[in-house]
Amino acid sequence: MQQLFFLALAAIALISGVLVVFQTHPLRSALWLIVNFFAVAGLYLLAHAEFIAAIQIIVYAGAIMVLFLFVIMLLNLRRPEEAPPGYRLGQKLAAVALAALSAVVLVYGFFQAQIPLAKETTVSVGNTESIAQSLFTNYLLPFEVTSVLLLVAIVGAVILSKSKLK
Amino acid sequence: MTIAIPTFNLSSIGPWLTLTVAAILILLLDALSPKGRKAYFPQLSLIALAVAALQTWWLWGQSGTDFARMVFLDNFAFYFYLIVILGTTLTVLISRHYLEEWGKNLGEYYALLLFATVGMMLMAASNHLIMLFLGLEIMSIAIYVLAGLFREDARSNEAALKYLVLGAFSSAFLLFGMAFLYGATGGNLFIGELAGKIKEALPLTKPLTLLGLALLLVGFGFKVASVPFHMWTPDVYEGAPTSITAFMSVGVKAAAFAAFARIMFAAFPAFVLEWHMLLWVLAVATMTIGNVVAIAQTNIKRMLAYSSIAHAGYLLVALVAANQLGAVSIIYYLLAYTLMNVGAFGVVILVGRKKDSYLNIYDYAGLGFQHPVLAAAMSVFMFALAGIPPTAGFVGKFYIFSAAVQAGYIWLAIIGVMNSLVSVFYYLRITVLMYMRPAEADLGPIAFTPGLVAALIITCAGTILVGVFPGWFYDLAVASVKIFPAL
Numbered sequence: 183m184q185q186l187f188f189l190a191l192a193a194i195a196l197i198s199g200v201l202v203v204f205q206t207h208p209l210r211s212a213l214w215l216i217v218n219f220f221a222v223a224g225l226y227l228l229a230h231a232e233f234i235a236a237i238q239i240i241v242y243a244g245a246i247m248v249l250f251l252f253v254i255m256l257l258n259l260r261r262p263e264e265a266p267p268g269y270r271l272g273q274k275l276a277a278v279a280l281a282a283l284s285a286v287v288l289v290y291g292f293f294q295a296q297i298p299l300a301k302e303t304t305v306s307v308g309n310t311e312s313i314a315q316s317l318f319t320n321y322l323l324p325f326e327v328t329s330v331l332l333l334v335a336i337v338g339a340v341i342l343s344k345s346k347l348k
Numbered sequence: 349m350t351i352a353i354p355t356f357n358l359s360s361i362g363p364w365l366t367l368t369v370a371a372i373l374i375l376l377l378d379a380l381s382p383k384g385r386k387a388y389f390p391q392l393s394l395i396a397l398a399v400a401a402l403q404t405w406w407l408w409g410q411s412g413t414d415f416a417r418m419v420f421l422d423n424f425a426f427y428f429y430l431i432v433i434l435g436t437t438l439t440v441l442i443s444r445h446y447l448e449e450w451g452k453n454l455g456e457y458y459a460l461l462l463f464a465t466v467g468m469m470l471m472a473a474s475n476h477l478i479m480l481f482l483g484l485e486i487m488s489i490a491i492y493v494l495a496g497l498f499r500e501d502a503r504s505n506e507a508a509l510k511y512l513v514l515g516a517f518s519s520a521f522l523l524f525g526m527a528f529l530y531g532a533t534g535g536n537l538f539i540g541e542l543a544g545k546i547k548e549a550l551p552l553t554k555p556l557t558l559l560g561l562a563l564l565l566v567g568f569g570f571k572v573a574s575v576p577f578h579m580w581t582p583d584v585y586e587g588a589p590t591s592i593t594a595f596m597s598v599g600v601k602a603a604a605f606a607a608f609a610r611i612m613f614a615a616f617p618a619f620v621l622e623w624h625m626l627l628w629v630l631a632v633a634t635m636t637i638g639n640v641v642a643i644a645q646t647n648i649k650r651m652l653a654y655s656s657i658a659h660a661g662y663l664l665v666a667l668v669a670a671n672q673l674g675a676v677s678i679i680y681y682l683l684a685y686t687l688m689n690v691g692a693f694g695v696v697i698l699v700g701r702k703k704d705s706y707l708n709i710y711d712y713a714g715l716g717f718q719h720p721v722l723a724a725a726m727s728v729f730m731f732a733l734a735g736i737p738p739t740a741g742f743v744g745k746f747y748i749f750s751a752a753v754q755a756g757y758i759w760l761a762i763i764g765v766m767n768s769l770v771s772v773f774y775y776l777r778i779t780v781l782m783y784m785r786p787a788e789a790d791l792g793p794i795a796f797t798p799g800l801v802a803a804l805i806i807t808c809a810g811t812i813l814v815g816v817f818p819g820w821f822y823d824l825a826v827a828s829v830k831i832f833p834a835l
Contacts, residue, residue, distance in 0.1 A: 284559070291555030295532065318351055323361075323415040327470065327482045330368060334463045334486055337375065338493030341456050342508075 188228055195221035212250050219243040233310045360407065360414040360421050363400040363429055364466050370396030371462035378455025389458045390444045390799065396462065397437045404429040411831070413475050417538055420475045420610075423828030424679075428472035428606040431683050435598040436465045438690040441803035443591040445795065446697045450589070452497055461595065464490035468603035472610075477526045477537040480607055484522070484571070487603060488515050491596060495588035507587030514570070514580045522567025528560030542615035543834075550618055561619055564611065565626060571604035572660045575633040582645075585653035590700060593649060594693035597656045598686040605663055609678055612667060613832045620670070627668045628760060635661030635767040643774050648696055648709050651774060652689070655733060658771060659685055662748055665764050669751035675829035677747035680821055684740035684814055688732040691807030695726045698794050698804075706791075712778055714787025719794060723782040725808045732811045734775040735768045740815035747822075 198217040205211040219242045226235035269277075317325050358365065374389055410421045439461060447453040463486060470483025492515060496508025530537055532553035533545035546557055570577040585593045616623055638658030645651035663681060666674045699715065699722075700706050716723040732739035745768060752761040814821055829835065 287555055287559055291553070291559060295549075295553040295556050315351060319354055320416040321418075321478075322353065323356075323418045324476070324478050324482055327479070327486070330463065330466065331482055331486050331489070333372075334460065334467075334490050334493075337456055337460060337463075338489055341454070341460075341493055342496060342499065 184228060188225070191221050191224040191228070194218075195225065208254050209251070212247060212254060215250075216243050216247050219247070230309075233313050354416045356415045359403075360410070361419060362403040362407065363433075364469055366396055366400045366403060367462045367466050367469075371459040371466075374455050374459045374462070378459075387453075389453075389455050390440050393440045393458045393462060394437060397433050397440070397465075401430060401433045404433070413540070417540070418474065418476050418479050420473050420540070422831045423824075424610065424831050425469075425473035425606070427679050427824060427828045428602060428682075429469050431602050431679075431686055432465055432468045432472070432599055434683075435595065435602065435686045435690065436461060438686070438694075438803050438807060439591055439595040439599070441799040441806075442594065442690065442694045442697055444799050445797040446589070446591050449701075450498055450703055452589075454497075457494065457497065460490040460494055464494070464595070464599065468599055468606075471603040472606035474607070475539050477529070477539065480539070480611075481519075481523060481526065483603070484607070485519065487600065488519065488571075491592070491600065494592045494595075495584060497589055497592065501587075503587035504589065505587075507584040510580050511584045511588075518567050518570030518577065521563050521570070525560045525563030525565075525567060528556050528563065532556040532560060539611060539614055542611075543617055546615065547618045558619065558622060561616060561623060562626070565623070565630075568604055568608040568611075569630060572601055572608065572663070573657050574630050574660050574664060575637045575657065578634070578637070578657050578660075581657055582650045582653040585656070586647060586649045590649065590693055590697050590704065593652075594690045597652070597693070598682075598689050601656070601660065601663075602682045602686065605667075605678055605682060609667055609675065613670065613675065613835060617834045624668055624670065627664055628757070631661050631664035631668055631760065632763050633661075634658070634664060635764060639767045639770045639774075642771070645774070646709055647707050648712075648778075649707055651709065652692060652696070655771065655775075656689070658767065659689075659733075661767070662745065662764060665752050665757075665760055666748045668760060669748075669755040669757060670835065671751055671755050672826070672829060672835045673747060673754055674751035675832060675835055676822065676825040677744065677751050679825040679828065680747055680818070681744035683821060684732070684744040684811070687807045687810040687814065688729045688739070688741055691725065691804060691811060692729040692733065694800055694803045694807065695722060695729065698722060698796070698800055699791075701792075701794065709778060709781060710788060711791075713781045713785040715781075715791065716783035718787060718791050722794065722804075725804050726782065727779045728808050728811055730775040730778050732815070734772045736772070738812065738815050740811050740818070743815050743818045 195218055198214045198221060201214040202211045202218060205214065219238060223235040223238040223243070226232075226238060370392065374392060377392075378389070404426050407421065408423060408426050411423075412421050413419060414421055440458065443457070443461075444453060447457060467483045467485070467487030467490065470486065471480055474480040474483055492508055492512040495511050496504055498504035526537065529542065529546075532549060533542060534549060536542065536545045546553075550557070566577065570580075573581040585597065588596065612623060635658055638654050638656075638661055642651050642654035642658065645654060659681075663678055666677045666681065668674075669677075696707070699711060712726075715726070728739065732741035735741045735745040737743075745764075749761040749764050752758075752764065
């Protein structure tokens with residue numbers, strides 16, 4: 183049962199991910215990205231990470247995507263009149279070859295690395311309480327440092343977008 | 349449920365705290381103080397940097413970890429703290445007049461500069477890959493913004509956008525690599541413990557670890573501007589404000605190499621052959637392409653950008669050598685490079701004037717007759733960058749190539765030396781232009797402001813002193829690489 187759900191969600195995530203890349207209109211890419219976020223959130227749920235799943239939907243599918251859509255609409259992007267310049271054959275071949283190579287390494291690596299996982303001894307691994315526990319103990323410093331990162335991003339956004347700097 | 353917060357000692361991140369508090373203070377003062385009374389931000393930044401340097405000096409000699417093993421306390425980190433603080437101090441000194449010319453002497457500039465410094469320190473000291481990533485992002489985001497500070501200037505916009513898009517792309521590579529390592533080590537990302545975990549799981553997870561290692565190399569390769577991840581460098585260095593170009597070329601490079609070296613030395617002894625081979629190729633390509641393409645440049649900022657790529661190549665040679673002398677030479681060379689490169693950019697700012705009107709290398713013709721002292725200083729920096737004694741650049745290169753020979757990489761050393769011979773051409777061309785060509789037009793007055801003069805005196809004297817008396821700096825560096833038992 184669980185495996186069935188996993189396969190379905192993984193397939194949705196993969197297909198929507200591919201569709202994000204292959205759309206010509208950014209709005210459609212963004213909409214497919216939402217589908218992708220939901221599928222990944224489902225995968226998190228299957229891994230007993232309900233907090234991450236909820237955050238994924240609230241923050242990514244909710245806030246960030248709304249922002250994306252707003253920006254796309256404000257920029258009023260239309261279908262490009264002429265096709266964007268293509269890539270040279272050599273570039274295409276190199277890209278495909280490298281992608282295939284890393285895919286092979288990945289598949290091979292994952293088949294070899296069958297580490298016997300602990301059999302779900304704790305169901306509480308991904309829930310809110312245990313995340314809070316590690317966030318305020320072992321990961322206290324990274325948690326605090328993140329606030330500096332956000333402050334830098336805010337200040338930067340203000341500098342680049344404020345109409346008049348004095 | 350009770351949560352027991354692990355004990356920690358705030359003084360072990362004292363320098364970060366000082367700079368963060370100073371940056372926030374500058375932002376607040378900027379918002380609260382009336383117009384036209386904001387001239388004191390550079391001084392405030394300098395005071396904060398001095399205090400941070402003092403705190404680092406107090407920390408010197410400590411060892412261990414703090415904050416639930418998140419932060420390394422060791423001399424390797426502290427030496428890089430000092431290098432980064434030096435780079436930022438010099439940047440603050442060369443900034444003010446230049447920014448005033450552009451009407452951009454903003455409080456936010458200094459605040460972001462200090463934040464970026466904090467990010468660099470985090471990279472040098474983090475014991476956990478998540479801390480490393482946070483440091484990298486704090487540094488990078490601050491610098492993306494600073495590169496685009498001149499919003500009216502199309503080239504500055506281009507620089508910021510290019511750096512942001514490619515930088516985010518490379519961060520993704522780095523993060524992806526960390527994710528693979530997380531999987532391969534069974535969920536342990538402490539740099540100090542990675543080596544053991546990787547070795548434990550080696551038979552099962554070799555391909556995954558290798559993939560993680562390769563992706564980490566891509567991420568770091570981008571930040572240190574190594575070939576083939578260097579394409580952004582010339583455009584970003586040319587378009588960014590010159591003071592920020594100086595800051596990027598020394599600060600980002602030092603921080604990225606600190607983290608790079610620590611991870612490679614501490615976490616991957618099980619993969620020594622693999623990463624040596626990869627970095628050998630990267631080092632040769634980086635040195636050669638950087639130096640050869642630099643010859644063709646006529647814009648001084650672009651020339652120094654390619655020179656910076658070439659210097660990343662020399663540092664990669666030291667990384668490949670991976671012996672004690674190699675680690676020492678990375679630290680020593682980054683110190684020397686900070687002095688000589690910021691010095692060179694200081695001269696570029698002085699000669700550039702009027703919103704960077706004079707950036708062509710032929711604008712330097714005749715400088716030796718009209719401003720002999722300035723030309724002499726520029727010559728010192730060019731000699732140092734080319735690696736000619738008695739400057740710090742020579743001693744640094746000497747250490748690097750001896751380390752390569754000691755480690756048995758004879759050909760790498762030979763290619764390196766040949767490359768630095770190539771580099772002599774384009775560095776000395778500036779000197780030749782200054783002294784052996786008449787000025788094409790009257791250069792006009794150059795505004796020698798106190799900050800720039802102080803920066804030039806410090807860098808010029810430093811370049812020579814660190815080169816003539818390398819002993820003390822060398823000993824400090826030896827003391828700080830003792831933490832890598834594998835070397």
